[in-house]
Amino acid sequence: MVKRFLICLLLVAMVLLLGGCWNYKGLDQLNIVLGIAVDFDKEANQFNITYEVADQASAGKNTMIKSRIVKSQGKTLLDAARNAKRKEADKLFFGSTNILVLSRDIALEMGIQPVIDWFLRDGECRETMHVALSQEDTAEAILQRSGQMSGIVSINLHDILREDRSIVASTRNVKLYELYDILELRNSAVLPAIHKAEENADQQIAELNGIAILQGDRLKGFLTPEETKYLLFLENIIKSGVLTLSAKSEKTDDISLEIFDNKTKKSFAYNQDKIVVKFETRTHVVIDENHSKLDMMDPEVIKQIEKAGEEMLEKNLRDLISKIQHEFQTDIFGFGEMIHKKDLKLWKQLEPSWKEIYPTLEVDVKSKLIIRDSAFIK
Amino acid sequence: MATEKITFHQSAYSIVLFCFGSSVIIGISSSANQDGWISIILATICIIPVFLMHARIIKLFPEKNYFEIIETVLGKKIGKIITALMLWYSVHLAALVLCNFGEFIQVFDMPETPKLSITILMILTTVYLARSGMRSIGKWSVVGICFLLFVVLFTFATSVHQMHFENLLPVMEASPSQILKSSFEIFTFPYGESVIFLCVADSFHKKDNPYRVFFLALAIVLPVFLTVFIRNLALLGLPMINASYFPSYIAVRIIEIGDFFARIESSISSNFILAGIVKIAICLLAASKGIVSLFGLQNNRVFIMPVGMLALALSSILYTSTMEMFIFLDYYMYYALPFQIIIPLGVWIVAEFKRRKKGQMINTPEDASL
Numbered sequence: 001m002v003k004r005f006l007i008c009l010l011l012v013a014m015v016l017l018l019g020g021c022w023n024y025k026g027l028d029q030l031n032i033v034l035g036i037a038v039d040f041d042k043e044a045n046q047f048n049i050t051y052e053v054a055d056q057a058s059a060g061k062n063t064m065i066k067s068r069i070v071k072s073q074g075k076t077l078l079d080a081a082r083n084a085k086r087k088e089a090d091k092l093f094f095g096s097t098n099i100l101v102l103s104r105d106i107a108l109e110m111g112i113q114p115v116i117d118w119f120l121r122d123g124e125c126r127e128t129m130h131v132a133l134s135q136e137d138t139a140e141a142i143l144q145r146s147g148q149m150s151g152i153v154s155i156n157l158h159d160i161l162r163e164d165r166s167i168v169a170s171t172r173n174v175k176l177y178e179l180y181d182i183l184e185l186r187n188s189a190v191l192p193a194i195h196k197a198e199e200n201a202d203q204q205i206a207e208l209n210g211i212a213i214l215q216g217d218r219l220k221g222f223l224t225p226e227e228t229k230y231l232l233f234l235e236n237i238i239k240s241g242v243l244t245l246s247a248k249s250e251k252t253d254d255i256s257l258e259i260f261d262n263k264t265k266k267s268f269a270y271n272q273d274k275i276v277v278k279f280e281t282r283t284h285v286v287i288d289e290n291h292s293k294l295d296m297m298d299p300e301v302i303k304q305i306e307k308a309g310e311e312m313l314e315k316n317l318r319d320l321i322s323k324i325q326h327e328f329q330t331d332i333f334g335f336g337e338m339i340h341k342k343d344l345k346l347w348k349q350l351e352p353s354w355k356e357i358y359p360t361l362e363v364d365v366k367s368k369l370i371i372r373d374s375a376f377i378k
Numbered sequence: 379m380a381t382e383k384i385t386f387h388q389s390a391y392s393i394v395l396f397c398f399g400s401s402v403i404i405g406i407s408s409s410a411n412q413d414g415w416i417s418i419i420l421a422t423i424c425i426i427p428v429f430l431m432h433a434r435i436i437k438l439f440p441e442k443n444y445f446e447i448i449e450t451v452l453g454k455k456i457g458k459i460i461t462a463l464m465l466w467y468s469v470h471l472a473a474l475v476l477c478n479f480g481e482f483i484q485v486f487d488m489p490e491t492p493k494l495s496i497t498i499l500m501i502l503t504t505v506y507l508a509r510s511g512m513r514s515i516g517k518w519s520v521v522g523i524c525f526l527l528f529v530v531l532f533t534f535a536t537s538v539h540q541m542h543f544e545n546l547l548p549v550m551e552a553s554p555s556q557i558l559k560s561s562f563e564i565f566t567f568p569y570g571e572s573v574i575f576l577c578v579a580d581s582f583h584k585k586d587n588p589y590r591v592f593f594l595a596l597a598i599v600l601p602v603f604l605t606v607f608i609r610n611l612a613l614l615g616l617p618m619i620n621a622s623y624f625p626s627y628i629a630v631r632i633i634e635i636g637d638f639f640a641r642i643e644s645s646i647s648s649n650f651i652l653a654g655i656v657k658i659a660i661c662l663l664a665a666s667k668g669i670v671s672l673f674g675l676q677n678n679r680v681f682i683m684p685v686g687m688l689a690l691a692l693s694s695i696l697y698t699s700t701m702e703m704f705i706f707l708d709y710y711m712y713y714a715l716p717f718q719i720i721i722p723l724g725v726w727i728v729a730e731f732k733r734r735k736k737g738q739m740i741n742t743p744e745d746a747s748l
Contacts, residue, residue, distance in 0.1 A: 120621075123489060127618075127632050128640070177618050177632060184617035341547035 028056060030093040031084075034067060035154025037101040037139035038077070038115055046073050049080045050140040051092060052154045067152040069143065077118040094124040098158035100131045100176070101194065103139035107212065107219035112191075113183065119176055127177040130161050133212040135195035135222070142194050142206050157206060161192055164208060169232050169241030169259070170225035171208045185337055188330040189214045190231070193222055215330040223320075230320045233281055233313070234333055236264035243285065245312045247294060247305045255305060256289030260372060268339060270346055276362045277335055279317065283367070285309070287374040296374040306369045313367040321363045331358055381441070381512070386586040386594075388516030391523045392656060393572055393595035394602075398526060399657030400478040401568040402606060402626060402649055410552040410560035412545065412616055415607055417557050421564035422600045428569075428719065429596065431726050432576055433588035438729055440584040444576035444664075445671035451729045458672060460721060465668035467717040468574055469685060472661035473692035476500060479654050480693065481700050486627060487647060497693055500651075504658040505686040508666070509679055512581035515659050522652040523598075529645045530602055534609050536642075537633045541612035566711040569599075570718035577664030623700060662686050 037050040051070045070088060074080030084092050100119060102112055112131075119125045134142045143153050161173040171192040174182075182189045190211045197207040210225045223231060232238035240260070244253040261284040268277045287296065287305070294301050324332060331337075336354050340347040350357055384392070410417045439447045444464065449457035479500055480493040488496070507514060552560075572595075582588060610619055610629040622628045627646050634640040665688075666681040697703045 123486060127628060128634060175632070177614065177628075180621070181615035181617045185615070341544060344548045344551055347548075 025091075029090050031070070031088055031090040032056075033092050033094050033097050034152055035099045035101065035143055035157065036094075036097055037103070037134070037143045038106060039103045039138050039140055040106050040110055041073070042105075042109075044073070046075050047077055047080045048073050048138075048140070049077065049084075050143050051084065052143050052152065053092070054152070065152070067154070071140075077115065078122070094122065095126065097125060097129050097154075099154050099161070100129055101134050101139040101142045102131065102191075103134050104137075104219065106139075107133055107191075107214065107217075111217035112179075112214070113217040116176060116179060120180060125176075128175050130158055131174050131176055131179050131191055132157070132161065132194050133191040133219070135193050135209060135212075141196060153206060157194065160208060164192075165232065165237060166239040167241075168225075169229045169238050170210065171228055172211050172232060172235070172237070182334075183214075183217055186331055186334050187216055188220075188332050189217070190332055213324070213328050213330055213332060215328065220328050220330055227316075227320055227323075230313075230316045231332075233262065233264055233283075233317060234266075234279060234321070236262070236266070238262050242288075243309060243313065245305075245308050247292075247301070247308050249308065254289075254291035255287065255294075255308075257285035257305075257309060257369075257371070258288045260284045260286060266333075266338060268335070268342070270343070274362065275339070275350075275357070276364055277338075278364045279321075279366070281313065281317070281365075281367045282370070283313070284370050284372050286372050290374070296378050302371055306371055309369040310367045313369065314365050317365045317367070318363065321365070325359050325361065325363070329355075329359055335361060381443075381580045383441075383583045384512050384516035384581050385583065386591060388513075388519055389582050389586065390591045390594040390598075391519040392516055392660065393575060393592065394598045395519050395522050395526070395653045395656040396572055396575070396660055397568045397595070397599045398602070398649075398653040399568060399571075400475050400650070400654060401603075402526075402530075402646075402653060409563070410557045411620070412547070412611060413550060413552045413557055414560060414611070415546070415604055416550070417561035417564055418600070418603050418607060420557065420561035421569060422596065422603075424561065424565050425569040425596070428722075429572075429592040430589065431722060432573065433592050435576060435722065435726050435729065436579045436582060436588040438733065439579075441580050441582070443578060443580040443667050443671070444725075445668050446580070447576075447729070448725060449671065451725055451732065460725075461668055461672050464577065464717065464721065465665055465672060467714075468577060468661045468664040468668060469689050469692065471571060471574065472504075472658045472665065472686075472689040473696060475654055475657050475661070476689060476693040477696050477703065479650065481697075481703055482624060482627075482647075482650065485623065485700060486643075494694055497690060500655070500658070501686045501690045504655050504662060505683050507655060508659040508662040508682045508686070511679075512578060512663065515656060515663070516581075519656055522656060526649050526652060527598075527602070529649050530605055530609075533630050533633060533642070533645065534605055536635060536639070537609065537613055537629075539635075540633065541609070542615070543608075543612050545611050545615050546608070563707075563711055566714045566718060567707070570714060573718045573722060574661055574664050576722065577667055578660060580667075623704065658689070662689065665689075 032054040033051045034054055035052040039048040039050070040046075041048050049072055051072070052067050053070050055066045055068045070084055070092070072080045072084035074083045081092055081094075102115060106112060106115060116131070119129070120127065136142060142157075145153060161171065164171050164173065172190050174189070174191055179189055179191070190213055193209045193212045194206050195209040196204040199205045208225065210223045210228045211231065212222050213220045229238070229241055232241075238259060240258070243257040243259065245255050245257070246253050247255050263282045265280045266277070268275055290296065294305070296302070321333070324330065335358065336347070339350065435447060439450070445461050448460050448464075451457075452460060476497050480497045483496045484491070484493050507518065582591065606626060610625045613629045613632060614622070614625060618628065619625045627643055630643045630646045631641070633642060662682050662685050665685040666678040669681045669685065670676065670678040697706065
């Protein structure tokens, strides 16, 4: 009986001991990092890192959670992260980081590979955080708030980036693990570009501004939001967005088409030592704006609009591809990868001289626009 | 000595969990890159004759364990040597799985917790399970397999929208020798390790057809391996897979549905614990039976705890780092081959030979026990 009692006592005692984790930390002991901006100071030869952390002191029942900025320096990224503890009561916690902003200088001179290595390697950071490139002088500027702006910059940016594809189609969001894959597979990548736009005289606000194109892990150039829209078409990931055009090919656009669905087929043909890459887009749109009072019930008019739209789309897609092919000479659409996946034998022949072949590829674009309806009114 | 018997399904499921043990988490390793699925299928085909051989041995000596069979077939002297070898292998395997487990928890869940404190908890649990006998392991397997299959299906279903199936292309990029090498790896780890089941074969019921047990197990293992492989590859992409130690865990980390449904990677950890416990427990049980038979003793249960402590001690000196653990995997196939193939093959051939020669002498005691 005594033995039983003792065993029960021991079990209860063990429950108390086993209930907690070895290194338990309460939420109030964590500095939750929401966004990170990475700069490299060439003179001091060290990283300047800016963290936006959730300010839990301000959190109450009715108030919105606020954020504050923490800065630290270090020879490496981890060094900098640990150095932050010299002035902060709580250790930085990276498990909820939404966005990683890299400075233009890092992408130009150092390459982004060294930076993303730590974020992938470290156990706390998530592979799903979004990566972006700052078009300002520093990456820090993007996370710094100016004027009266409220809310948490990192979370705002994260939401903007994530939803962009299904509303405006002005950038291409990239998650950390996707970036790593694409860099390895295509030796090139795209990153969303962010700049600061003037809102009022004393107020600047972070805004998406197209994408940055990387060759290897170095910055090669930028595309405008408009060009990026066509890039999304080619990558077959566009969900929504607006196409504007003039039905009678005049200077001012008088028609808005809202994209509801798009399918892009990418293929290639190889004959007589010539490779032709083919894109076929098929887009369902809705007429959402009609400035010049065109008669929507007239099938001829609809046909005309469709035709004008198709021509406009084809031209823009072709221009974009040729710009990427000749100006940037980077294979961001993964033509090489496509050939590799579909025709291994051919790829083995092409691979050694792919760099020279790539700009000479012929590209054929065909677009099909289908007007679904004209929204609420005739 | 009367041993606890487990049912047909329990035995098959415990083989399944045994195969999943550490492989589901390490990810079915593949040096054949995106052609890994070919290697998996190839390895499965190659393991069929081995399983047939195991089943045949069990059939020849129903309700006897491997060590008893070895002694009857090879005689006392050679039998003892082989028994000692198999004993070593089962202890080593238990230590290896324990070590995988410790490394995994340390790398992913609790980097600041000493590895030993995790492995101690794990070994105490498995010792308890093994001491509870084969029936408990069998019942545990039934529970475990339900959960495990659920997790695999669930993670697959919730991540389909994020998958890129073109990651599986191009087919047959790896050279045939690479594919063969990779399937050899899968052949020895995890398939071949099920040789340990011979050591606890006395728990299989005589009326259950051992062939069917092994085939049912294989029929469950193969689709799950393929699902896991395709899920990881389609989600992560080849570069990420090759870069990560535990692809399954990383793959599940990136599953996101909308804003709220994410971070379900702990399901993968629990998978590993469920299956890992079965694997270690069976190894310990096998080792304890080995000791009993090596020294001519009676009760194997009292040796489970010492064997467990031995495995614990061994696991803490096996590797100094996670890198070493993965480097060892490259050599494991050569190390494991004698235990997995050569010894059972020898036992089987001699057994068949002896049976032909004096079939009646072996058959008589069998009939008497009925």
